Amino acid sequence: MNSTPAKFDYIIVGAGSAGCVLAARLSEDPNNSVCLLEAGGPDKSIFIKAPIGLAAMLPTKLYNWAFETIPQAGLNGRKGYQPRGKTLGGSSSTNAMLYVRGNKWDYDNWAALGNEGWSYKDILPYFKKSEGNEAFKDEYHNQNGPLSVSNATDASDLNQMFIDACKQQGIKHIDDCNGAEQAGAFYYQRTIKNGERCSAAKAYLTPNTARTNLTIITHALTEKVLFSGKTAIGVRYKKNKKSIKITCNKEVILSSGAFGSPQILMLSGVGASAHLADKGIASVHDLPGVGQNLQDHIDYVQTFKVASKHDTFGFSVRGCLRILKAMFAWQKYRSGKVTSTFAESGAFFSTEENLVAPDAQLIFVPAIADNHARTINFGHGYSCHITLLRPESIGEVKLNSNNPEDSLAIDPNFFNHKNDMVIIKRAAKKMQNILLGKAFAAIRKDMLYFVENGNDEQLEHDIRNRADTQYHPCGTCKMGPVNDAMAVVDSQLKVHGMENLRVVDASIMPKIISGNTNAPTIMIGEKAADMILASS
Known part of the structure; x- marks a missing residue:
């Protein structure tokens, strides 16, 4: 410099x-x-370099703008939380490092809206130009780009249970959600190189x-x-x-x-x-369009507790000792549990037939995930996020004043469009069936926030009480x-x-x-x- x-x-x-x-x-x-x-x-910072460090940055102002939204009517008047990276690399230095491109249809739709040069055929070479993929070598991937992309290492055994549970609900296993097809259950690839975050x-x-x-x-x-x-x-x-x-x-x-x-x-x-x-x-x-057209993925989490002996992250004597031991291994070898992104496997699926592309995403976490890690729960468990991929609710960003240091009026307008609640409930029911599946039967204990399976009223109440962003705000320019x-x-x-x-x-x-x-x-x-x- x-x-x-x-x-x-x-x-x-x-x-x-x-x-x-x-x-x-x-x-x-x-x-x-x-x-x-x-x-x-x-x-x-070591919190940026060590993949597991995201757990310290997400709920705090450590390298994080930690924005809040205005009160959201669709979330029972709650303010949403909008963590964004505040360091070199921005949110790529603080996120969960998942390497996901979206669906071919997304970009073809951009072009159809009058944006010449932004179809999937046009943008695929730029995904490839950026990518240094350690695992896949085909027409969709490149091995020589600057952004390192790698497979999960030291992933929890619970991820295979999740994939098996998805199969039991009709979601097939695929190797690559960024290749020929997006729909299916898989292990996420991550932007990690030699055990460190590649922002x-x-x-x-x-x-x-x-x-x-x-x-x-x-x-x-x-x-x-x-x-x-x-x-x-x-x-x-x-x-x-x-x-x-x-x-x-x-x-x-x-x-x-x-x-x-x-x-x-x-x-x-x-x-x-x-x-x-x-x-x-x-x-x-x-x-007039500046600050308008704010779109974001609304996300809802369900969690089940397990006995601490299982391969999960958690707050317990054993869990803390395990992380301390893993930190020494990471310092010496850049391997072990410290290289986890927490979000290790997932799935894309359609909530009804004949959709142009999957409209729901699952992100499985072998830990108790609650309120952006701001609520601490002792013990161990597994969680799953359901993300509504193409919400119809549109929000905005406005100034509160002419002072650059002032907060913004951020309004994602979550669940303003009635279809969003209809779809996320449909998707959440499938997620709950997966989490209640036979694959987890041997380890599953109580549900953290109980929702009777199939109870629409309870489900909507829980969604409005706890759903929030999946950290993907976009569209405001x-x-x-x-x-x-x-x-x-x-x-x-x-x-x-x-x-x-x-x-x-x-x-x-x-x-x-x-x-x-x-x-x-x-x-x-x-x-x-x-x-x-x-x-x-």
Whole structure:
């Protein structure tokens, strides 16, 4: 990392999953000077490196913005929790490291909505370009990309019970949910290399920090984009309580995620003019879609307790001693239980026949999972998440004030559309049948939050009391053609009506994808880098 000049070719705001990709790819050309701004700090902590460290970061503010939503009517008035990474690598440094691409149909649908160049055929090469897969070698995968993808190691024996229980409910076993077909039960692949988390920062930044044309500035909170007319010319950020201005020759690129990117646009005067005026912000460009179209995966968990002798994580004398022993093994060999992502196996399935793609995802965890790990339960158990993949409820992100350090008004609007509750109940019943299956009979004890199997009223009550995000907010800077009133960027990810300004992150997704969003966001970064370099 070098000293900070006042002018660069490219300024990238946000060192998350897409921002790290952009910084690495744009700086491959030594003639491009690149500045990467990150509000969080470095990513050198053992909690980031050790995969199991996610359990410490998820429920706390450790490398975590730990956002809250506004009270959700669909969740009985509860505020939802929205953990997002606050460090180099963004949420790829704090997430559960699952490598999931979504369904082919998702991207073909993006293209059908008027986004040329975003069909599955178009984006598959970018998934492959990013990927260094240690297990699969076929037309869907690559072994030589920077992002390491590997199979589960030291996985709990309970995962095979889960897969067997899925088979008993008509869900077949598959090896690869990112290949020819998505539907089925499987072991998740993870972004882990040699027993350590392989975040976007580890994959794309760490090998390239010595580049003299790449400047990385941490603890830098972006306050606004600077404009000359409607042309982006730089950024103002705060570091050590001082506001600093830097300018660019080519482009400002926002990669601050589904919350940060619309926030920065609005603080800069780009958004719905009435909302900006209400917050005392002068309008640079009236763009009503900024902060709209928020989509997220609503998620519901059921848990059963087991005796502590089984291969599970848990709070008990034996469980704690086991983790201490595993930590020594990890320090010496980078192997053992510390390499677990907790979420080790799962499934995709359709809740009814003739759907375009699976609409439900299962994530199995050999531990008691409760309230984002913020509620501690002593003992051992196994849990399963059911995730509604294509929710119809749409929310928004708005400013609370014109202060960049202020919280946001985040409203996912969970269960606003009645179909979402209908579908998640249908999916949850299947999940409960799996967890009550013969495969678990020998170890299963009491249900943590009892719901009588098949009781619709109890089930809906429990869902509204406990469901929350699966950590996949997206869509708030929607990609779409100029005739789409809610579109913020075009298919080149350029902000409509502006010059030298792009958004590159999960916020550009016009529709949420059928799966986890980290790998797709890295793909977006790869594709955007090619588009930017081609236009320079």
